[in-house]
Amino acid sequence: MKEIKRVLIAGAGAIGSMVARELSRGDGIETAILAAGPRFGRYRKDGFVLNGEKAGFEIADAAEPGQWDLVVVACKFHHLPQVMDDLQNHVGPDTIILSLLNGVSSEELLRKRFPLARVPLAMIIGTDAGREGNATVFSNEGTIFFGDDENAENPAEWSAPVRSIAALFDRCAISYTVPRNMRNRLWYKFMMNVGLNQTTAVLRESYRILQTPTRIPEAAELFESAMREVALVAAAEGVVLTDGDVREMYRVLDTLSPEGKTSMCQDVEAGRKTEVEMFALAVMELGKKHGIEVPVNETLYRLLRVIEQAAGVRGS
Ligand SMILES: NC(=O)C1=CN([C@@H]2O[C@H](COP(=O)(O)OP(=O)(O)OC[C@H]3O[C@@H](n4cnc5c(N)ncnc54)[C@H](OP(=O)(O)O)[C@@H]3O)[C@@H](O)[C@H]2O)C=CC1
Numbered sequence: 001m002k003e004i005k006r007v008l009i010a011g012a013g014a015i016g017s018m019v020a021r022e023l024s025r026g027d028g029i030e031t032a033i034l035a036a037g038p039r040f041g042r043y044r045k046d047g048f049v050l051n052g053e054k055a056g057f058e059i060a061d062a063a064e065p066g067q068w069d070l071v072v073v074a075c076k077f078h079h080l081p082q083v084m085d086d087l088q089n090h091v092g093p094d095t096i097i098l099s100l101l102n103g104v105s106s107e108e109l110l111r112k113r114f115p116l117a118r119v120p121l122a123m124i125i126g127t128d129a130g131r132e133g134n135a136t137v138f139s140n141e142g143t144i145f146f147g148d149d150e151n152a153e154n155p156a157e158w159s160a161p162v163r164s165i166a167a168l169f170d171r172c173a174i175s176y177t178v179p180r181n182m183r184n185r186l187w188y189k190f191m192m193n194v195g196l197n198q199t200t201a202v203l204r205e206s207y208r209i210l211q212t213p214t215r216i217p218e219a220a221e222l223f224e225s226a227m228r229e230v231a232l233v234a235a236a237e238g239v240v241l242t243d244g245d246v247r248e249m250y251r252v253l254d255t256l257s258p259e260g261k262t263s264m265c266q267d268v269e270a271g272r273k274t275e276v277e278m279f280a281l282a283v284m285e286l287g288k289k290h291g292i293e294v295p296v297n298e299t300l301y302r303l304l305r306v307i308e309q310a311a312g313v314r315g316s
Pocket residue numbers: 010011012013014015016034035036039074075076077079082083086100101102124125127128129130131133263275
């Protein structure tokens with residue numbers, strides 16, 4: 001098992017800058033933020049602010065080749081093609097890549113692009129990180145779930161990359177879980193995001209509309225029907241998501257602040273591009289692949305694309 005000493009963060013927004021700060025707690029860990037072109041100059045000039053405090057992260061110029069034990073990818077889905085180009089000089093045969101993007105497609109894209117690297121499955125859950133410009137605010141760091149598709153109960157039997165990441169997180173006191181069935185958990189989160197992010201984004205509402213005391217039945221119907229379409233395509237992909245998983249979402253939701261908003265709702269309100277391709281479009285593509293109708297996600301896709309284009313979002 002290799003000791004991880006050098007970590008590159010590709011995408012230092014709400015999640016990436018928070019993780020960069022968590023990594024700075026580990027003795028002897030060198031962490032840098034990837035940046036190309038004008039972004040490199042901007043990051044060096046403006047730096048990053050976390051919960052009101054300036055953070056002095058190293059910035060790695062994408063054009064200068066670098067060797068990294070671990071690359072943490074935390075950009076938005078529509079940034080991923082450019083980020084993969086920018087990573088070209090920074091991923092070698094011994095590099096592990098951990099993608100914290102939501103959705104179920106980023107790991108596959110990264111594996112295709114960097115066939116020699118090791119790319120376990122990953123996601124982050126339970127954080128309330130939000131960003132405006134270079135300033136990130138959060139009160140919960142959340143927990144990083146990662147691992148191979150399936151993982152042994154005994155940590156000593158985890159694969160070498162999974163043990164390396166776990167050892168790094170232990171050194172930095174980063175909360176993590178390596179679930180027995182990581183693929184299932186990734187799809188569970190995908191199902192949650194497809195229902196929750198898209199419903200709250202089209203309605204521009206906080207979690208309140210789906211929480212037990214203040215639930216609006218029609219919002220709950222939209223939320224659940226979008227998720228049930230994910231369960232159908234998941235089954236066709238060999239992943240079992242049950243009615244119990246759908247009901248479980250309300251228990252999770254009830255633990256969140258009523259004023260809290262999904263990252264997609266925040267994107268809509270800020271007039272930014274959303275990750276609709278990673279959610280509704282991905283469900284539509286899987287529906288097409290397996291001959292399954294997904295009308296709710298088709299409608300959500302159209303609504304979110306209209307919202308983006310009407311707001312004049314760049315790249316829409
Ligand atoms: N925010 C949240 O609460 C949660 C988010 N997620 C997921 O995590 C992922 C990241 O989300 P989030 O942190 O909110 O997103 P943000 O929009 O806050 O951050 C994305 C960052 O990527 C950077 N970036 C874009 N292109 C490049 C590039 N070519 N090179 C280097 N950096 C680049 C952007 O930099 P710049 O600002 O310079 O343009 C931006 O800071 C998403 O998939 C999201 O769904 C998951 C759980 C919770």
